Amino acid sequence: MADYSKIIKNELFSNGADLVGIGSLAELPADVRRALPVGVCVAVKLPKEIVRGIAALPTKEYYDQYYIINKKLDSLVTLGAGLLKSYGFEAVAQTQDYVRQGQTGNKSLLPHKTVATRAGMGWIGKSALLVTKEFGSMVRISSLLTDAPLEPAQPLDQALCGSCTICTDACPGAAVLGKQWSVGVSREELFDAAACQKTAKERALRGFGIETTLCGKCIEVCPYTKRYLNQK
Numbered sequence: 001m002a003d004y005s006k007i008i009k010n011e012l013f014s015n016g017a018d019l020v021g022i023g024s025l026a027e028l029p030a031d032v033r034r035a036l037p038v039g040v041c042v043a044v045k046l047p048k049e050i051v052r053g054i055a056a057l058p059t060k061e062y063y064d065q066y067y068i069i070n071k072k073l074d075s076l077v078t079l080g081a082g083l084l085k086s087y088g089f090e091a092v093a094q095t096q097d098y099v100r101q102g103q104t105g106n107k108s109l110l111p112h113k114t115v116a117t118r119a120g121m122g123w124i125g126k127s128a129l130l131v132t133k134e135f136g137s138m139v140r141i142s143s144l145l146t147d148a149p150l151e152p153a154q155p156l157d158q159a160l161c162g163s164c165t166i167c168t169d170a171c172p173g174a175a176v177l178g179k180q181w182s183v184g185v186s187r188e189e190l191f192d193a194a195a196c197q198k199t200a201k202e203r204a205l206r207g208f209g210i211e212t213t214l215c216g217k218c219i220e221v222c223p224y225t226k227r228y229l230n231q232k
Contacts, residue, residue, distance in 0.1 A: 004087065005151040011083050012042055017076055019043035019132060019139065021119030024152040025110075028118075032110045034092050036145040038152065039115035042076050043132065043139040044069050046219075048229055051138045054216045057207030058200075063214055066140070070096060073142035081144045089148040115143040117183075120153035123160055124181040127167040127218035128190040131160070136225025137218065157183045167218040173199025176218060 005022055012020045021041045025033045033039070046065060053059050074095040081091035092098070094112065102109035113130045116122055121141075122132035129137040159181040168178040175196035179189050187193070200215035219225060 001149075002087070004084070004089075004148050008040060008080055008083060008148070008150065012040075012076055012080055015076060015079060016044065016072060017042045018045045019121055019134060021116060021121035022150045022152050023115060023118030023120065023155055025115070025118060025145070028110070028114070034145055036090060036092065036147050038146050038148060038150050039110075039118055039143055040077075040080060040146065040150070041112060041116040041119045041121055041141055041143045042073060042080070043116070043121065043130075043135070043141045044072055044076075045135045045228075046138045046140070051216070051220055051225065051229060054207075054220050058204050058214050058216050060208035060210075062216060063204070063208060063210065063212070066214065069140040073140055077142045077144045081146070084144075084146050084148045087148070089146055091144055091146040091148065094143045094145065110143075110145075112141045112143045116141055117157070118152075118155045120156050123156045123158065124185075124190070125159060125161055125167060125218075125222065126165075126178055126180065126190060127171070127176050127222070128181075128187050129218060131222060131224055133160075133224065135228045136222040138220075138222075138225045138228065164223060166221050166223060170217055170221040171196075171199075172203065172215070172217060175199065 025039045026037045077093040081093040084091040122130045125131040168176040173195045175192045200213040205211045
């Protein structure tokens with residue numbers, strides 16, 4: 001039997017993915033995962049110079065890169081789903097359009113971050129962002145759902161932030177509440193979305209003249225991000 005896990009990972013990496021993880025979604029409600037038991041999460045990292053550039057305020061370069069990477073992620077998960085379908089499996093790419101169709105307010109039916117933690121790619125930081133050992137939180141992610149016989153990784157059920165309060169202390173909107181994530185902890189327990197959005201709009205307007213919900217301070221200060229930024 002073909003090693004479909006290797007095939008899909010090779011395809012995604014060769015087309016620009018920086019991280020690829022496979023996770024079992026079987027424990028999640030069937031309706032949120034389209035009754036498909038496996039999730040594939042794809043991450044693309046932000047360029048180092050972009051992240052270094054947002055230490056004071058978000059920049060137009062960060063804004064532009066955000067949308068470039070989102071488009072790339074849509075392309076990657078669409079490519080991956082198409083490849084699995086070509087082998088006769090069912091697959092659904094959770095593109096931006098797909099996610100919007102299933103959204104209630106600003107909540108996704110099945111967040112990419114959930115797929116990422118089930119795939120062992122990282123954990124949810126106190127900032128409510130995915131944190132990876134490789135790149136910290138300076139990644140954008142997307143995902144696809146499938147019934148292909150892929151080999152799932154060990155999920156991450158607990159945060160590895162420990163007693164660190166750097167993102168909590170650095171948040172200019174006091175939106176990061178300082179609670180440690182584990183499976184079952186809601187996003188509302190981790191951060192104040194309204195405070196985050198308000199402050200992000202103010203900072204984006206000051207930084208590059210567009211009132212949009214883009215800040216990035218918690219990304220830039222994360223110790224795991226800093227570790228990657230400081231690598232030669």
